[in-house]
Amino acid sequence: MAWIILVLAGLMEVSGVIMINEWHKKRKWWAALGMVVGGSLSLGLLTLAIRSIPMGTAYAIWTGIGAAGGTIAGMFLYHESRDLKRILFIILIIVGAVGLKATTGGA
Incomplete structure (x- = not known):
């Protein structure tokens, strides 16, 4: 549930x-x-998640979702660049988040 x-x-x-x-x-x-x-919901939910997920992992994933999601939203909502390099680095952020989840025990 924490995830x-x-x-x-x-x-x-x-x-x-x-x-x-x-x-x-x-x-x-x-x-x-x-x-x-x-912003309030984001911080409040992060606070709840940190009760069960290690702080470093939770924060890294939270910021990764924010960075990747903000970039993707910018591409679709505000017609920002969809350059292949940007997409590659978004994929790397997502792979890093999945890797953290896969290597973190607990919840």
Whole structure:
């Protein structure tokens, strides 16, 4: 269950980053609210996950989901570059996260 919570924390991080971009572009109240809600949920869920998953592993996976997810969101929502090198490095982030999961005992 802790791993599901950790993935949700990472997804909330991505949603918060998307809302930061929306706030920067449009200055709408809903984007500011989205930043606060996404960021708060992300940190709250990360806190819960760290109860069962080693802190270093949880933090690395949380930031990996945020980095890869933010980059992928930028590609699809904001037409950022889809260069093959960027995609390769996103894959490396994902492989690293899977490797951490595979080598971490516990939850």
